[in-house]
Amino acid sequence: MSRLITSLDVDLGERSYPIYIGQNLLRDAGRFRPHIPSKQVLVVSNETVAPLYMQTLLDTLQGLQVEQVVLPDGEEYKTLEILNRIFDRLLEKRFDRGCTLIALGGGVIGDMTGFAAACYQRGVNFIQVPTTLLSQVDSSVGGKTGVNHPLGKNMIGAFYQPRAVVIDIETLKTLPARELSAGLAEVIKHGIIKDADYFTWLEANMERLRALDVDALAHAVEGSCLIKSRVVSADEREAGQRALLNFGHTFGHAIETGMGYGNWLHGEAVGAGMCMAARMSRLLGWLTPEEEARITALIEAAGLPTAPPDLSPARFMELMSVDKKVMAGQLRLVLLKGIGKALISDDFSMDALQRTLAGYGA
Amino acid sequence: MSRLITSLDVDLGERSYPIYIGQNLLRDAGRFRPHIPSKQVLVVSNETVAPLYMQTLLDTLQGLQVEQVVLPDGEEYKTLEILNRIFDRLLEKRFDRGCTLIALGGGVIGDMTGFAAACYQRGVNFIQVPTTLLSQVDSSVGGKTGVNHPLGKNMIGAFYQPRAVVIDIETLKTLPARELSAGLAEVIKHGIIKDADYFTWLEANMERLRALDVDALAHAVEGSCLIKSRVVSADEREAGQRALLNFGHTFGHAIETGMGYGNWLHGEAVGAGMCMAARMSRLLGWLTPEEEARITALIEAAGLPTAPPDLSPARFMELMSVDKKVMAGQLRLVLLKGIGKALISDDFSMDALQRTLAGYGA
Numbered sequence: 149m150s151r152l153i154t155s156l157d158v159d160l161g162e163r164s165y166p167i168y169i170g171q172n173l174l175r176d177a178g179r180f181r182p183h184i185p186s187k188q189v190l191v192v193s194n195e196t197v198a199p200l201y202m203q204t205l206l207d208t209l210q211g212l213q214v215e216q217v218v219l220p221d222g223e224e225y226k227t228l229e230i231l232n233r234i235f236d237r238l239l240e241k242r243f244d245r246g247c248t249l250i251a252l253g254g255g256v257i258g259d260m261t262g263f264a265a266a267c268y269q270r271g272v273n274f275i276q277v278p279t280t281l282l283s284q285v286d287s288s289v290g291g292k293t294g295v296n297h298p299l300g301k302n303m304i305g306a307f308y309q310p311r312a313v314v315i316d317i318e319t320l321k322t323l324p325a326r327e328l329s330a331g332l333a334e335v336i337k338h339g340i341i342k343d344a345d346y347f348t349w350l351e352a353n354m355e356r357l358r359a360l361d362v363d364a365l366a367h368a369v370e371g372s373c374l375i376k377s378r379v380v381s382a383d384e385r386e387a388g389q390r391a392l393l394n395f396g397h398t399f400g401h402a403i404e405t406g407m408g409y410g411n412w413l414h415g416e417a418v419g420a421g422m423c424m425a426a427r428m429s430r431l432l433g434w435l436t437p438e439e440e441a442r443i444t445a446l447i448e449a450a451g452l453p454t455a456p457p458d459l460s461p462a463r464f465m466e467l468m469s470v471d472k473k474v475m476a477g478q479l480r481l482v483l484l485k486g487i488g489k490a491l492i493s494d495d496f497s498m499d500a501l502q503r504t505l506a507g508y509g510a
Numbered sequence: 511m512s513r514l515i516t517s518l519d520v521d522l523g524e525r526s527y528p529i530y531i532g533q534n535l536l537r538d539a540g541r542f543r544p545h546i547p548s549k550q551v552l553v554v555s556n557e558t559v560a561p562l563y564m565q566t567l568l569d570t571l572q573g574l575q576v577e578q579v580v581l582p583d584g585e586e587y588k589t590l591e592i593l594n595r596i597f598d599r600l601l602e603k604r605f606d607r608g609c610t611l612i613a614l615g616g617g618v619i620g621d622m623t624g625f626a627a628a629c630y631q632r633g634v635n636f637i638q639v640p641t642t643l644l645s646q647v648d649s650s651v652g653g654k655t656g657v658n659h660p661l662g663k664n665m666i667g668a669f670y671q672p673r674a675v676v677i678d679i680e681t682l683k684t685l686p687a688r689e690l691s692a693g694l695a696e697v698i699k700h701g702i703i704k705d706a707d708y709f710t711w712l713e714a715n716m717e718r719l720r721a722l723d724v725d726a727l728a729h730a731v732e733g734s735c736l737i738k739s740r741v742v743s744a745d746e747r748e749a750g751q752r753a754l755l756n757f758g759h760t761f762g763h764a765i766e767t768g769m770g771y772g773n774w775l776h777g778e779a780v781g782a783g784m785c786m787a788a789r790m791s792r793l794l795g796w797l798t799p800e801e802e803a804r805i806t807a808l809i810e811a812a813g814l815p816t817a818p819p820d821l822s823p824a825r826f827m828e829l830m831s832v833d834k835k836v837m838a839g840q841l842r843l844v845l846l847k848g849i850g851k852a853l854i855s856d857d858f859s860m861d862a863l864q865r866t867l868a869g870y871g872a
């Protein structure tokens with residue numbers, strides 16, 4: 149039986165949409181049908197997720213003209229070329245502007261399907277069904293869609309909002325433990341940047357989360373979505389506060405790029421990146437050693453790396469300079485003045501950055 | 511010397527922008543600089559236009575970090591694959607979110623550059639410098655950007671507004687006569703759908719326009735931009751009135767697709783398409799034979815075809831069914847109830863459509 153545990157609305161004016169969180173929502177036609185305006189539906193998934201959940205979703209959508217595209221699984225396939233397979237199918241099937249795209253999978257599938265929906269005939273309906281913890285708490289809120297380029301992650305994309313997000317907590321039971329941990333990185337991030345109480349709750353409940361306790365997971369997903377949707381609602385286009393969500397990401401993207409896409413999971417790189425940003429904040433005197441230790445300990449308890457791989461400081465600087473957070477050559481970083489208190493700054497001593505990078509040498 | 515002849519504002523709230531129309535505006539730095547917020551500028555052009563005007567524009571932009579991409583010329587290169595060359599250059603040069611893309615060329619360059627600007631880092635600044643009559647009166651107003659797919663034109667794209675449009679009438683002096691005629695198709699269309707007085711002015715001035723009289727051209731460009739921007743301002747997302755701009759286009763796209771991209775110019779296909787739509791309107795009893803004759807005569811006077819190529823009615827119907835104007839299988843067409851009075855309708859006798867298609871048989 150399907151059970152709606154909770155739901156929330158992301159408030160973006162006329163582009164507002166609901167996020168449903170529950171058990172077996174993949175079987176709940178009532179969650180989908182109000183958001184599908186015509187019979188034409190394309191479900192996009194990947195070779196890992198489709199065998200697990202495609203048939204369930206197809207059964208739920210019976211009576212509609214449902215087509216599917218199953219893409220290869222992995223960040224390395226998040227390219228314009230693979231994206232084109234979605235357009236191929238839409239056009240082969242003569243889908244019109246009233247059609248609906250459903251993303252069934254993790255962040256890569258969500259980003260690509262959302263971008264395809266943004267671009268197909270200049271914009272069609274889009275529903276997210278995120279099946280990984282990372283995508284449930286991160287990619288499904290905020291409207292960021294896109295693909296990678298060999299010279300940088302997420303460099304080609306659009307801001308595009310889904311009509312609805314349907315989160316079935318049950319799908320986490322087939323998620324590899326390593327990917328669960330990667331998702332927890334973003335959960336922890338939300339506490340660190342905005343909500344000390346939520347951070348404390350995570351410290352107390354990390355074991356339940358890793359043991360796949362449904363109530364704990366639903367609470368964490370809801371809490372993270374609330375924090376993120378609050379930030380995004382206030383700042384849809386990332387001019388200001390939204391950039392706080394990049395905490396740990398400038399370091400993290402450098403790690404991902406430096407190691408080659410897919411060798412480190414995004415969440416793992418962000419985990420290490422957050423430890424680096426906390427370290428740097430402490431070296432700047434903005435964070436106490438105790439706060440840094442709590443952050444590092446929670447990231448470790450989530451099963452995540454707390455230090456970067458062996459990249460030289462010079463290579464790190466080079467990798468960070470293509471990051472989107474660099475404005476006209478000036479490096480801006482999200483740093484901390486306490487747990488729950490992040491800020492974006494380009495006014496820091498480069499010495500603290502250099503010492504942070506050097507501190508992890510082999 | 512550069513001379514601003516006239517300008518108008520396209521009113522789209524916070525995305526409003528000016529259109530400047532004049533002589534030698536390519537040399538007028540004052541038209542560009544207020545719309546370029548950072549030093550990073552990429553000019554995108556093609557192999558035909560770049561040798562004529564790139565150096566002039568580079569001279570005008572001196573002092574900025576200006577890069578260029580020169581694409582092959584032609585509708586057949588309006589693809590995702592060629593688009594990627596723009597992203598390659600932007601990333602090779604480490605252009606950030608504050609950069610500006612300038613489209614120097616016709617509709618294909620404008621559509622591709624605008625789409626690249628919409629997608630690069632999820633949106634950067636964009637200035638249009640349309641150098642063909644068609645793009646001056648059509649592609650540069652309305653924010654439609656995108657690329658083609660083998661199964662349909664403009665199927666992948668975005669609505670994205672430029673910061674400014676700079677129209678240098680002098681560039682029309684290097685335009686092949688056939689392309690000038692193609693641009694006149696859209697000029698005539700604006701009169702037919704919205705403004706009988708403008709249509710009458712065109713009847714009286716068609717010779718001056720084809721003789722490249724600068725005052726006449728500036729007046730026609732302004733008049734067409736005003737009509738189009740009025741329609742677009744009222745209806746940015748094409749739900750209703752904006753669809754009137756598709757007059758002649760459902761037939762026209764079928765011609766273009768059926769003949770293979772590039773064999774008929776877009777404007778030529780629209781010219782023939784408008785004659786077909788006028789014919790069908792007359793067969794429905796909505797347009798008088800005299801009005802149909804005036805429309806056909808003006809299109810002919812512009813140097814445009816007034817009949818489609820030899821495509822069977824069955825093939826025509828097939829080609830029209832993938833057009834974006836088909837909603838859930840129901841064919842919608844823009845038809846006329848008089849010159850200056852267009853309407854969108856799915857409530858017409860299929861017999862009139864069949865007779866229209868059959869009427870042009872070889």
